[in-house]
Structures are given as C-alpha cells and as structure tokens.
Amino acid sequence: MLEIKNLSVGFQQKKGTVNAVRDVSFNVGDDEIVAIVGESGSGKSVSSLAVMGLLADNAKIDGEILLNGENLLLKNEKEFQEVRGNKISMIFQEPMTSLNPTMRVGDQICEAILTHEKISKREAMGRAVELLCSVGIPAPDKRVKDFPHQMSGGMRQRVMIAMALACRPKILIADEPTTALDVTIQAQIMKLIQDLHVSYNMAVILITHDLGVVAEVADRVCVMYCGQIVENALVADLYDNPKHPYTKGLLESIPRIDEDKERLYMIDGVVPSPQNLPEGCAFAPRCPDCMEICKKSRPALVESEGRMLRCFLYHSVCEGEQK
Amino acid sequence: MNEAVIQLKNLSKYFTVETNFWGKPTSVLKAVDDFTLDIFRGEAFGLVGESGCGKSTVGKMIAGLYKPTSGEIIFQDGTDLAKLSTKDRRKYCQNIQLIFQDPYASLNPRMKVEEIIAEPLKLIGKTDSGEIYDRTKYLMECVGLSDYHMDRYPHEFSGGQRQRIGIARALAMNPDIIVCDEPVSALDVSVQAQVLNLLDDLKKEFSLTYLFIAHGLNVVKHISDRVGVMYMGQLVEYAEKNELYNNPQHPYTQALLSAIPSPNPHRKKEQILLKGEVTSPIDPPDKCRFCTRCFRKEEKCEKLSCPTWTEVSPGHFVSCHLFQ
Numbered sequence: 001m002l003e004i005k006n007l008s009v010g011f012q013q014k015k016g017t018v019n020a021v022r023d024v025s026f027n028v029g030d031d032e033i034v035a036i037v038g039e040s041g042s043g044k045s046v047s048s049l050a051v052m053g054l055l056a057d058n059a060k061i062d063g064e065i066l067l068n069g070e071n072l073l074l075k076n077e078k079e080f081q082e083v084r085g086n087k088i089s090m091i092f093q094e095p096m097t098s099l100n101p102t103m104r105v106g107d108q109i110c111e112a113i114l115t116h117e118k119i120s121k122r123e124a125m126g127r128a129v130e131l132l133c134s135v136g137i138p139a140p141d142k143r144v145k146d147f148p149h150q151m152s153g154g155m156r157q158r159v160m161i162a163m164a165l166a167c168r169p170k171i172l173i174a175d176e177p178t179t180a181l182d183v184t185i186q187a188q189i190m191k192l193i194q195d196l197h198v199s200y201n202m203a204v205i206l207i208t209h210d211l212g213v214v215a216e217v218a219d220r221v222c223v224m225y226c227g228q229i230v231e232n233a234l235v236a237d238l239y240d241n242p243k244h245p246y247t248k249g250l251l252e253s254i255p256r257i258d259e260d261k262e263r264l265y266m267i268d269g270v271v272p273s274p275q276n277l278p279e280g281c282a283f284a285p286r287c288p289d290c291m292e293i294c295k296k297s298r299p300a301l302v303e304s305e306g307r308m309l310r311c312f313l314y315h316s317v318c319e320g321e322q323k
Numbered sequence: 324m325n326e327a328v329i330q331l332k333n334l335s336k337y338f339t340v341e342t343n344f345w346g347k348p349t350s351v352l353k354a355v356d357d358f359t360l361d362i363f364r365g366e367a368f369g370l371v372g373e374s375g376c377g378k379s380t381v382g383k384m385i386a387g388l389y390k391p392t393s394g395e396i397i398f399q400d401g402t403d404l405a406k407l408s409t410k411d412r413r414k415y416c417q418n419i420q421l422i423f424q425d426p427y428a429s430l431n432p433r434m435k436v437e438e439i440i441a442e443p444l445k446l447i448g449k450t451d452s453g454e455i456y457d458r459t460k461y462l463m464e465c466v467g468l469s470d471y472h473m474d475r476y477p478h479e480f481s482g483g484q485r486q487r488i489g490i491a492r493a494l495a496m497n498p499d500i501i502v503c504d505e506p507v508s509a510l511d512v513s514v515q516a517q518v519l520n521l522l523d524d525l526k527k528e529f530s531l532t533y534l535f536i537a538h539g540l541n542v543v544k545h546i547s548d549r550v551g552v553m554y555m556g557q558l559v560e561y562a563e564k565n566e567l568y569n570n571p572q573h574p575y576t577q578a579l580l581s582a583i584p585s586p587n588p589h590r591k592k593e594q595i596l597l598k599g600e601v602t603s604p605i606d607p608p609d610k611c612r613f614c615t616r617c618f619r620k621e622e623k624c625e626k627l628s629c630p631t632w633t634e635v636s637p638g639h640f641v642s643c644h645l646f647q
Contacts, residue, residue, distance in 0.1 A: 039511035152600050182373035182538065184597045187582035191596060209512065212541075212584030235588045253516035255545035257568060257583060258590070263523070264516040264545065270481050271511075 001203060002028040002051070002088075002171055007063035009046050009055065017060070018274045020046045022227040024063075025301065026308075028171065033197060033204040035214040035235075037250075038224035041271060044207045047224075048173045051205075052090050053080045067171075086116045089164040093176035095156035099148040105132075105159045106144030112166040131162040136192060154185035161192065165200065172197075173205045178213065190217055211254060215239055223247050226272065226282035233307035243304070244311050245287045281312070289313060327361040327399065328500050328532045329385060329419075334358040334394035334405075336380050340605055352605045354380045356556040357629070358394070362500065367526060367533040369547030369564070371540055371579070373601060377556040378536045382502040385534065386421045387412050399499065417447060420493035424505035426485035430477040436463075436488055437473040443495045462491040465528070466521060483514035487521065494525065500532040507542060519546055540583050544568055549638075552576045555604050555612040557629070562639035572641045574619045611644060619645060 009021040021043040028034050036044045049055050051065055053072065065072040072083060092098040100108055109128040110121065117124075125144065132140035135158040148156055157177060164172055174193060178186035194217055197204050206218055214221055214235065221238050223231045223246065231244040242248045252265035269286040272278060278285055284294040293312050304314045335357055341350040355377040362368050370378045383389045385396060387404065396404040404415055423429035430439055440459045449455055460470050466487040477485055486506060493501050503522070507515040523546060525531060537543050543550055544564055551561035552575065560573040571577045578595040597616050611617070614624040624644050633646040 039513065154600055182601075183540070183582045184373065184578060185600060186584075187594060187596055190584070191594075210584065211512070211586045215586045215588040216584045239586065239588050250512055251586065253513050254586060255516075255519065255541040256586065257541050257544055257580070258585060258587065260565075261545070264520055266516045266520060267513040270483065270514070 001030050001068060002205075003064070003066040004047070004051070005064040005066065007047060007050060007061070007065065009043070009050055009062075010060045011056075012058045012060060015275065019277075020227055020274060021050070023301070024224075024227075024229055026222050026229060026232055028203050028205060030203060031197075031201065032220060033194075033206060033218045035206045035208060035218035035221045036224060037208060037211060037214055037221060039209060039271060041226075041274070042224040043227035044224050045175055046227075048090065048175055048205060048207055051173065052084055052088060053077075054084075054090075081115075085112055085164075085169070086167045087169055088171045088173065089167070089169040090173040090175060091157070091160045091164045091177050093179050095153055095160050095180065096148075098160060099156060101148055104145050104147055105151070109144075109159070109163050109166055112163050116167050127166070128162070131165060132159070134165070134196075135159075135162045136188075137162075153181055154188065157181060157185075157189055158192070161189075161196070165196065168200060169202055171203045171205065173207070175207045176209070177206075179208070179210070186213070193217070211251065223250070226277060227274065228282065228310060229301060229308065230283065230310045231307065232301075232309075237307060243307070243314060244309055245289050245313070246283050249286075249288075281310075326364045327397075328364050329362050329399065330395075330397040331358055331360045331362075331381070331385070332395040332397065334381070334384060334396065335392045336377075336384060336389055337392045350606055353556050353607055354604065355384070355391075356607075358556075358558055360551065360558060360561070362532060362534060364399075364499075364532055365530055366548040367535050367546055369535045369537065369543035369550040370553060371537060371543050371550065372553035373538065373579075375555075375601060375604065376553045377604075378553050379504055380556075381553075382421070382504050382534060382536050385500075386419050386502050387416060388421075417496045418499045420496055420498040420501050422486075422489050422493050422501060422503045422506045425509055426482050426489055427477075427509075429489055430485055432477055434476070435473065436468075436475055436477070436480075439477070439488060440491050440495055443492060447496065458495070462494055465494065465525065466491045481514070482510050483517055486510065486518050490518075490521065490525070494529065497529075498531070500534065502534045502536070504536045505538070506535075508537065508539065515542070522546060540580065552579065555601065555607065557612060558642065559613065560639075560641045560643075562636075566636065566639050570636075570639075572635050572639070572646065573613075573643050574617050574645075575613050578618070621645065 005025050007021060007024045010017040010019045024047055038044045050061055061073060106125060106128045109131060110124040113124045113127055128144055129140045132143055137143050137158055178189050218235050220234055222229045225246050231247045242251050249267040267286050280295040280297055281299055284290050291312060299310050299312045301308050301310045302315060336355040338352040338354055339348040340352050343349045358381060372378045384391050391405045398404055437459055440462055441455050444455050468487055507518050535546055547564050550564045550567045551558050554575050560576045571580055578597045581595040599616050602615050609628045611624050611630055614620050627644055630642045630644045632640050632642050635641050635646060
C-alpha cells in the first residue's frame with residue numbers, strides 16, 4: 001500500500017549538506033506491522049517524518065513516496081493536509097511534549113476530526129469519547145475534559161493514539177511509542193497497538209531501537225544504519241539467522257534475560273558522523289568481516305533468499321570471488 | 324563476600340508536599356519507605372523498578388546527596404552516615420562515588436577532560452601536579468581513553484566516551500562502592516555493550532562494589548550478582564540474580580519479568596498484563612502498596628498492614644502477604 005522508493009533526505013547547513021537518509025526503499029503491505037530499527041542518528045525518524053511531510057524547510061527530499069500509487073512528494077501543502085492525519089497518522093515518542101498543554105484532551109481529539117470531516121462539534125465530541133474508550137481509558141466521558149498534565153505518561157500516550165485513530169487512518173506511524181514509558185505500561189501500550197492493528201485493519205510502521213519490542217509485535221523488520229537500510233527481512237528469519245554483520249552484532253550485543261553471557265559482544269568503534277561518512281560501506285570500519293572491496297565502494301541493496309541486504313558478502317557470486 | 328560495605332537499616336526519605344498554616348506537614352510523599360539492605364564487598368547489587376519507585380533516591384541517600392528522613396546508613400567502619408553533619412559527611416565522599424545517567428548533563432562543558440578527572444583529586448588535598456597528571460593519565464587508560472583526549476572538552480566526545488569520562492572521575496578517589504544510577508540508559512545498544520563490559524572489567528580489576536540502579540531488567544541481570552525489585556518506595560523482593568529471574572515469587576516481580584519484550588520471536592510466553600498504573604506515593608495507606616494492581620490479591624491483603632520479609636529459599640527474600 002505504501003511504497004517508498006529511493007528516498008533520500010539531506011539537510012542543508014552552513015557547512016554543507018548532511019545526508020540523513022540515503023536511498024531508502026521499502027514497502028508496507030495492507031495488514032502488516034513493519035518495524036524500523038536502528039541506533040540514534042540512523043535516519044529512522046527522518047524517514048517517517050518525510051512520509052508525513054513534516055520535515056523542516058531546509059530538507060531536500062529525493063525519491064518517491066507512493067501511497068496507493070499516488071506520489072505524496074508531488075503534493076502541495078494543502079493537498080498534503082488531506083492525507084496527513086486522515087490516511088496516515090503518527091504518534092510520537094514524547095507524550096508529554098506532543099500534546100498541547102493549554103487544551104483539554106477532548107478538544108484536541110475533536111480538532112483532528114473537525115479538520116477532516118464536516119460534522120458538528122457535538123458529534124465530534126461523542127466520537128472523541130468513543131475513541132478514548134477504545135484505547136482503554138477508564139471513565140472517558142469525564143477524562144475528555146482533562147488537561148494533559150492531569151494524566152500520567154501511559155494515559156497521555158493513549159490519548160495520542162486516540163487522536164491518531166480519529167479519522168481511521170490506513171497507516172499508523174508509531175515513532176518510539178513506548179520509549180518514555182515503564183515496562184509494565186509499555187506492555188499495555190504495545191498490546192493496544194496490536195489489537196487496534198487488527199480491529200481497525202490498518203498497517204503500522206513501528207520505529208524503535210528496542211529489538212525486544214520488534215520481536216514481539218512486528219511482521220517484518222528494516223534495520224537501518226547511517227541512513228541506509230542494511231537488512232530487510234521477516235522477523236523470524238532475521239532473528240534466527242541475521243545475515244548483515246551489523247544486524248548480527250546488534251543482536252549479539254543486547255544483554256538477554258533468557259541466556260547467560262560472561263561478556264557481551266561489542267561492535268568496535270562508533271557510528272560515523274553523517275558529514276564524514278567513509279568512502280566505502282558505512283559499516284566497513286566497524287565490520288568484523290570487512291573485505292577490500294568494502295573499503296572502496298558502497299554496496300547496493302540486493303535481494304538474497306527472500307530478504308534485502310546491503311552487504312558485499314551477499315552480492316552475487318562473481319563479486320564474492322573478490323574476497 | 325560476607326563483609327558488608329554498607330548497611331541500610333529502615334531507611335526512609337519523605338518529601339513534604341503540603342504544610343498547614345504552622346508549617347507542619349499535612350501531606351508527605353514517601354519516596355523511600357523502610358528500606359533495609361546489606362551490600363557486600365565485591366558484589367554488584369542491581370536495583371530495579373519503574374520510574375518514581377524511589378530507586379534513585381536510595382542511591383542519592385547513600386552518596387550523601389539527600390539526607391534521610393529516618394533510618395541508618397552504616398558504613399563498613401561502623402559510622403552511621405545518616406547522623407553525620409554535612410562537614411563530616413564530606414570525608415566519606417571519597418569512599419562512595421556516583422556515576423550518573425545523563426553523560427551530557429553530568430560533565431561541566433567548560434572544563435577540559437583532564438580538569439574534570441583531576442578535580443576530585445585536588446579536592447582531597449593532592450597538590451603535586453606531576454602526581455595528579457600521572458593519575459589522570461592512568462585513569463583515562465583504564466576506561467579506554469587515550470592521552471590525547473586530555474585537552475578536549477566534553478562536547479567533543481560521543482555519549483559512550485562521555486560516560487567513560489564519568490567513570491574515570493568516579494574511580495579517581497579509589498572508592499569502596501560506586502553507585503551507578505542508570506549508567507547506560509541514555510546509550511545506544513552497541514555502545515551500551517561497550518560500557519557494560521568496561522564496568523565489568525573495572526569491577527574485577529579494582530575489586531569494586533556496585534549498587535547498580537536501572538530500569539532495564541536485562542541490563543541489570545547481566546551486570547549484577549544479586550538483584551532487588553522496588554515498588555513505590557519499598558523493596559519487595561531480592562535474591563541472587565538467577566534465582567530471582569528463574570523463580571520470581573512476588574506478583575510484581577512476576578509481572579515485571581513477563582512484561583520485558585524478548586528478542587526471540589518464537590518465544591510466545593504468557594504475558595501478565597497489569598491493570599492500571601502506579602498509584603500516587605503521596606500519603607499511601609498502610610497496607611501492601613501493590614494490592615491495587617495485584618492479580619493474586621487475597622482478602623487479607625486489603626486488611627493487613629505492610630507485609631514483612633519472608634525467606635522463601637536461602638538468600639531469597641519476599642515481602643508479600645501470600646507467603647506469610
């Protein structure tokens with residue numbers, strides 16, 4: 001349903017352009033939960049903001065974002081307004097800062113409904129109460145009159161979700177929805193997102209850095225590193241048999257509850273700065289399987305055994321011979 | 324390992340929320356309530372709990388940043404740190420050091436790394452600049468920084484490197500115990516592994532004792548020898564780590580462990596979803612704090628006052644009415 005093709009985002013700054021997202025392509029099917037994982041600065045949030053058309057003016061966007069075949073990047077601001085919040089909506093990481101502190105939560109949800117639909121304020125308020133009920137807020141008819149500061153973090157995130165669902169979107173983008181929450185509340189919210197995914201029949205793009213959350217809810221995973229997708233595979237495939245050295249390292253380096261390890265695996269070095277990317281593969285300086293070719297040229301995203309990989313190790317045999 | 328470095332006895336910290344006309348408190352927030360624990364030499368004790376459960380407050384009381392409302396903090400030489408005046412207390416700061424969560428906020432941006440690490444040395448009266456320089460250089464080596472980093476400012480470093488600077492600063496005093504307050508929560512997974520391994524190595528090398536405070540249960544399991552679980556200002560269960568993770572007894576620990584997402588898509592475990600959220604720690608009623616959310620609640624839990632400790636197996640303590 002949503003196709004992202006060769007998306008690149010650069011931010012123009014005094015010192016030059018910072019390429020936050022480079023040549024990202026992936027699809028989101030009708031009833032899929034797709035997770036995008038990566039460390040901070042890997043470009044996962046920037047890609048989703050590009051889909052929502054929420055990037056700052058100094059951003060230079062290339063490529064195509066197709067929603068049911070329509071290219072969103074060709075739309076002007078007014079046309080985009082039709083899509084945003086209506087067909088695609090987003091929930092953000094910080095439920096504390098993304099709600100308006102001076103408005104009652106009911107009014108904030110109504111605002112989203114009234115922007116897209118011609119119904120009366122009273123009807124909209126009725127819908128808001130229903131929505132709060134469906135996201136599991138107790139006594140919703142009283143809670144609509146609350147201000148955000150009267151609610152706890154978990155409640156606020158539920159309000160954010162209710163607001164995002166207001167127009168029954170086809171796609172929900174959840175940008176680190178549970179990072180600011182405690183584990184027991186995180187479990188509640190993730191369960192809620194999964195339930196709504198089924199009952200509202202919408203696709204979900206889940207952006208997170210927590211590989212545990214991904215394993216529990218997602219169908220497919222895109223792993224991002226330095227603004228590029230390095231591996232895109234089904235959840236079970238990726239966790240059972242990670243192929244890209246970065247994915248392997250990432251999975252190895254999390255401390256696990258169900259296993260005992262004397263020492264954690266470490267990926268050496270640090271993420272390179274986006275102004276100063278290496279000439280070859282961005283992961284080459286930290287890669288345990290680095291080859292000569294990796295230092296010189298950048299690998300393309302190729303298909304290999306049902307998954308997409310950006311690594312010379314898995315390029316066709318002819319290139320493999322250069323090892 | 325049976326010598327306690329620090330003993331906490333019925334430690335409490337209350338914050339006054341409201342006072343009446345005469346300045347008497349009418350409403351108190353019980354951040355830490357009746358906290359009793361021994362931390363032994365050479366161990367890493369992990370303290371977990373959700374935000375607002377008081378785990379950082381315990382750490383800050385041990386480090387002397389908060390003065391306890393009541394209770395005792397007995398240091399290994401027998402002194403009760405809670406009773407000391409601020410001036411006497413300072414002498415013990417050498418023995419107890421802190422590593423903070425946010426490596427961006429805990430380093431002075433106007434000081435060079437060398438000055439940051441050397442500052443505690445100067446504070447305890449070292450004046451020989453050669454000695455201070457050598458010690459600083461040695462400490463930086465220990466945490467994996469090179470000596471050309473000395474003249475740089477904190478903003479020139481990445482998050483993981485800054486955390487290393489913070490660790491070097493804590494090590495400078497040769498402390499007996501280091502309180503690590505969420506040292507890796509702000510770091511990315513790959514960097515987190517580097518810092519955790521470093522903390523592990525340093526513990527062996529300098530035979531350190533850690534009080535490791537974190538909310539990430541997997542991180543705590545990796546680094547700790549014993550783990551304690553806190554809920555609303557009270558310790559509810561503690562045991563040796565494998566015992567606690569494999570055989571949790573307190574309903575809250577069970578729920579907490581089942582809520583951790585596991586990076587294994589095939590393991591579909593029974594998840595215990597707790598209803599509701601943490602209730603307010605302001606003026607809590609004198610009964611089990613968890614009984615509003617407990618899924619194994621019995622009638623007696625509502626009636627009885629706070630539960631006391633039961634030893635369910637050697638070294639495994641639970642504070643819950645179900646076991647009494």
